[in-house]
Amino acid sequence: MVAPPDNDVLWARALHFQHNGSPALTGVSLGVRDGEILAVTGPRGSGKTTLLSCLSGLLPAQSGEIWFNSKPMHTMRPMRRERLRRERFGWIDPVPHLVPELTVWENAALPLMLRGTGRRAARTIAREWLERLDIGDCARKRPRGLPAAARQRVAIARALAAAPTVLFADEPTASLHRADRAHVLRTLTTAARSHGITVVLATTEPETATLADRSVALLDGRCVQTVHLPPAAESEGRAACSLSV
Numbered sequence: 001m002v003a004p005p006d007n008d009v010l011w012a013r014a015l016h017f018q019h020n021g022s023p024a025l026t027g028v029s030l031g032v033r034d035g036e037i038l039a040v041t042g043p044r045g046s047g048k049t050t051l052l053s054c055l056s057g058l059l060p061a062q063s064g065e066i067w068f069n070s071k072p073m074h075t076m077r078p079m080r081r082e083r084l085r086r087e088r089f090g091w092i093d094p095v096p097h098l099v100p101e102l103t104v105w106e107n108a109a110l111p112l113m114l115r116g117t118g119r120r121a122a123r124t125i126a127r128e129w130l131e132r133l134d135i136g137d138c139a140r141k142r143p144r145g146l147p148a149a150a151r152q153r154v155a156i157a158r159a160l161a162a163a164p165t166v167l168f169a170d171e172p173t174a175s176l177h178r179a180d181r182a183h184v185l186r187t188l189t190t191a192a193r194s195h196g197i198t199v200v201l202a203t204t205e206p207e208t209a210t211l212a213d214r215s216v217a218l219l220d221g222r223c224v225q226t227v228h229l230p231p232a233a234e235s236e237g238r239a240a241c242s243l244s245v
């Protein structure tokens with residue numbers, strides 16, 4: 001077994017995954033650097049969700065290696081992998097899955113409370129993130145009555161509040177109107193940068209990938225291209241993120 005480079009928080013080699021015999025990943029290798037925002041691009045069905053699911057330990061790859069902070073995840077027992085996922089990784093789905101019986105702040109605080117943070121401390125952290133995502137005034141409401149964009153912001157606040165080492169965002173703005181997308185994405189990437197959170201962001205949209213440091217393109221379950229964002233575009237993207245998150 002070859003150990004991964006030291007500055008890669010996640011490192012995968014030769015990942016293969018089939019859904020019921022149908023190949024979704026066919027030999028994907030990649031590294032994700034600490035604090036990096038990596039976009040995983042590709043058309044529908046190219047394997048983006050499957051890749052994020054394998055990297056996050058949600059789906060065990062059928063072959064290949066995944067290392068997190070230089071520790072092999074692919075040989076971990078399921079219980080240990082589950083604990084790692086809960087404690088170190090965050091996940092944002094294309095559509096928000098919130099608990100309808102809980103208020104907005106309780107939803108955002110849930111991962112913290114499940115991890116043992118006291119209710120008051122969890123509420124303070126959750127409310128700070130809701131404020132940063134411009135939905136602080138919804139904190140006491142139930143998610144049911146909120147527009148889709150607000151509910152997705154709650155899901156993003158919930159993911160960030162837990163301060164994950166790596167945040168996996170699977171087309172996080174797919175369900176939003178175009179006007180909301182740029183703002184929500186900028187907030188997400190700016191917050192991640194300022195808090196040192198590594199992000200693996202699946203997207204079909206080229207303009208979303210421009211907010212990342214680097215993009216990896218998938219096609220039919222294989223990496224076909226890696227693009228480092230040119231410094232000019234990078235500084236432009238970062239300069240545009242003037243939010244105080």
Ligand SMILES: Nc1ncnc2c1ncn2[C@@H]1O[C@H](COP(=O)(O)OP(=O)(O)OP(=O)(O)O)[C@@H](O)[C@H]1O
Pocket residue numbers: 019020022023024042043044045046047048049050051204
């Ligand atoms: N649960 C499943 N059962 C069977 N096949 C699946 C399943 N999930 C994904 N696939 C297939 O695996 C391949 C990769 O799918 P995946 O969802 O990872 O791609 P994607 O790039 O994320 O696409 P999308 O943008 O549509 O979510 C596709 O051919 C898809 O049809």
